[in-house]
Amino acid sequence: MHTIMVSGGTSTLGRAICERFVKAGERVYCGYASNKKTADELADSYGSSLIPIHLDIQNPESIASVIQELEELDILVNNSGVFSVFTPTELVEFEWQRIFDINVTGLFRLTQQCIPLLTESKGCIVNIASINALHPGFGGTSHYDASKGAVVAYTKSLAKELGPSIRVNAVAPGLLQAPYLDDANPLKQHYEERSLLHSLVDPGDVAKVVQLLVDCKAMTGELVGVDCGYLMG
Numbered sequence: 001m002h003t004i005m006v007s008g009g010t011s012t013l014g015r016a017i018c019e020r021f022v023k024a025g026e027r028v029y030c031g032y033a034s035n036k037k038t039a040d041e042l043a044d045s046y047g048s049s050l051i052p053i054h055l056d057i058q059n060p061e062s063i064a065s066v067i068q069e070l071e072e073l074d075i076l077v078n079n080s081g082v083f084s085v086f087t088p089t090e091l092v093e094f095e096w097q098r099i100f101d102i103n104v105t106g107l108f109r110l111t112q113q114c115i116p117l118l119t120e121s122k123g124c125i126v127n128i129a130s131i132n133a134l135h136p137g138f139g140g141t142s143h144y145d146a147s148k149g150a151v152v153a154y155t156k157s158l159a160k161e162l163g164p165s166i167r168v169n170a171v172a173p174g175l176l177q178a179p180y181l182d183d184a185n186p187l188k189q190h191y192e193e194r195s196l197l198h199s200l201v202d203p204g205d206v207a208k209v210v211q212l213l214v215d216c217k218a219m220t221g222e223l224v225g226v227d228c229g230y231l232m233g
């Protein structure tokens with residue numbers, strides 16, 4: 001049994017990742033920043049294999065107390081990430097800083113503190129980037145696109161610096177299926193029209209790729225797209 005920690009484990013994608021690894025028989029620490037209710041509900045559904053843990057990646061003390069609680073760690077999934085829409089002229093510096101503090105600096109803070117445990121286990125890291133890193137400019141997303149571009153560069157750089165002890169890879173999901181994206185949503189319509197599979201991405205399919213990156217010992221420094229063929233469209 002491996003020990004896995006998923007940041008933002010109650011989010012649309014985080015939840016799918018937690019569920020996939022619990023069902024594979026692993027011990028999963030499901031990190032939440034504010035959404036304790038969903039983390040507790042997941043623990044009720046999955047029993048002792050899914051352990052809710054308060055993890056605020058903007059707060060170094062929160063990260064340190066999580067690391068103290070873990071006795072071992074084989075896999076870190078850096079999934080926490082936030083999104084907003086502002087044109088480059090509307091965007092205020094506070095919002096730029098907020099997005100970077102969670103999507104980039106928070107990911108760095110958590111990763112750095114996990115390195116000793118991952119070195120001991122010869123473990124691996126999977127970072128959740130985005131299709132926006134490869135195809136920026138959806139409109140109003142320059143700050144988010146830049147943050148995810150940084151995640152990709154950091155992933156590749158870390159893979160070089162931490163190999164051969166720790167493998168580091170990233171996934172670039174396309175637009176995920178979520179209850180708030182109804183059929184009238186113009187972004188959903190655009191995505192379905194352009195993507196080769198005419199579909200949004202099922203979070204469960206992204207979780208499968210995360211598991212592949214964990215299982216495949218020959219992969220490091222890779223960025224794998226899971227976008228229903230949007231970039232090819």
Ligand SMILES: NC(=O)c1ccc[n+]([C@@H]2O[C@H](COP(=O)([O-])OP(=O)(O)OC[C@H]3O[C@@H](n4cnc5c(N)ncnc54)[C@H](OP(=O)(O)O)[C@@H]3O)[C@@H](O)[C@H]2O)c1
Pocket residue numbers: 007008009010011012013014031032033034035036055056057058079080081082083102106128129130131172173174175176177
């Ligand atoms: N949704 C998409 O279409 C899409 C597409 C491509 C990539 N992605 C990426 O996939 C990942 C998950 O996206 P999602 O849409 O599933 O997320 P989401 O539902 O929007 O939820 C955001 C997650 O980030 C966590 N978070 C926010 N601030 C945090 C902090 N200070 N410390 C720790 N965690 C914090 C939240 O935790 P709490 O709720 O507990 O506060 C929540 O779990 C993100 O990295 C996102 O950029 C998403």
